[in-house]
Amino acid sequence: MVSFFQANSLGQVTILFGIASALLSTIAFAPYIRDTFTRRTKPVRSSWLIWSVLSAIAFASQFHEGATASLWYAGVQAGGTIFVFVLSLFLGMGRFLSSEDVIVLLIAGFALIIWYFTSNAAYALTISIGISLLGGSVTIRKAYLDPARETMFMWAASLVASLLAIGSVGAFDPVLLAYPVYLLVLNAGIVFAIILGRARRRDLLNTLLARHGSAPITRPNIPVFHSSAHLMEQVPHAEISAFEPERPYL
Numbered sequence: 001m002v003s004f005f006q007a008n009s010l011g012q013v014t015i016l017f018g019i020a021s022a023l024l025s026t027i028a029f030a031p032y033i034r035d036t037f038t039r040r041t042k043p044v045r046s047s048w049l050i051w052s053v054l055s056a057i058a059f060a061s062q063f064h065e066g067a068t069a070s071l072w073y074a075g076v077q078a079g080g081t082i083f084v085f086v087l088s089l090f091l092g093m094g095r096f097l098s099s100e101d102v103i104v105l106l107i108a109g110f111a112l113i114i115w116y117f118t119s120n121a122a123y124a125l126t127i128s129i130g131i132s133l134l135g136g137s138v139t140i141r142k143a144y145l146d147p148a149r150e151t152m153f154m155w156a157a158s159l160v161a162s163l164l165a166i167g168s169v170g171a172f173d174p175v176l177l178a179y180p181v182y183l184l185v186l187n188a189g190i191v192f193a194i195i196l197g198r199a200r201r202r203d204l205l206n207t208l209l210a211r212h213g214s215a216p217i218t219r220p221n222i223p224v225f226h227s228s229a230h231l232m233e234q235v236p237h238a239e240i241s242a243f244e245p246e247r248p249y250l
Contacts, residue, residue, distance in 0.1 A: 014170035018069030021164035021180075022076045028157035029080040033087065035151045042093040042149050044142055046101055048085035050135030053108045054128045055081040058179040061121035065175050073165040074179060094138075104131050122175050129182050136186045140193045147197035155194065159187035 035041035055078040062074045095101075108128060115124035143150045165180035 014069040014168050017164045018072045018168035021070075021161045021168055022072035024157055024161040024164065025073060025076045025080065028154045028161060029076075029084070032151045032154035033084065036084065036087050036091050039091065040149070041151050042091070043084055043088040044094045044135075044139055045085070045088045045092045046094050046098065047135035047139045048081065048088045048092070049101055050104055050132050052078075052082045052085040053105065054132040054179075057108065057111065057124055057128045061115075061125045062176055062179070064121045065173070067169075067176050069168040069170065070165055070176055070180070073161065073168060077179075077183070100134075104134070107131050122178075125175060125178055129178060132182070132186075136189065140189045143190050143193035144197040144200070147194045147201065150190070150194055152191070152194050155187050155190045159184065159191055162187055 032041060032043075036043060055074070059071070059074040059078040062071050067074070108131065111124040111127035114127070115121055139150075143155075162180045162184040166177060166184065169176045169180070
């Protein structure tokens with residue numbers, strides 16, 4: 001009887017975690033989509049293409065493994081990621097369907113073939129997460145070099161949502177845990193990249209302002225140099241341009 005109530009209680013907790021992770025993930029996408037429409041944020045096409053493939057495979061693998069509460073989070077992630085990828089085709093940055101993208105799609109197709117013949121979703125999910133690390137590294141680099149072009153709230157909320165999604169699994173199941181754990185690491189990396197990138201920009205801007213006898217900046221959330229009209233009046237354009245990132249992530 002005690003074990004029955006314990007199992008029932010655990011099931012209720014995992015359901016709550018699942019609902020919370022799905023709701024928070026939905027909320028996280030909203031400001032990112034808004035900022036994409038207003039051109040404040042520019043999603044990297046190659047990253048969101050790779051993540052769309054992964055999210056679809058992750059959702060399918062969780063459904064195949066009989067996931068319940070954790071399936072809601074995977075579903076929201078798949079829907080939101082694919083929607084942002086479609087937006088990136090019109091409002092994003094970077095190349096689309098380059099030779100690297102084609103290779104990624106071929107590898108993803110190979111992973112699905114392995115899944116079909118082995119009836120084991122773990123193979124497809126592992127391969128997909130491996131190639132998704134490439135897309136994650138591009139966005140982390142972009143977030144560091146150009147932090148004002150990323151929406152901090154989205155990545156911070158997604159970080160918390162991935163933690164809740166891990167709790168929604170309710171047991172040690174590598175296949176069900178792999179995707180939210182991967183997103184936990186990815187979101188944490190992007191959040192820290194934005195924080196470090198903002199600090200780097202603040203330090204660079206303070207260096208420029210010091211040359212012209214202006215007061216230093218203490219606020220950590222410094223926007224892109226070209227969007228700060230009052231600072232532009234104090235620092236010559238040529239000097240600011242020298243500190244602009246070369247954008248090797250395009």
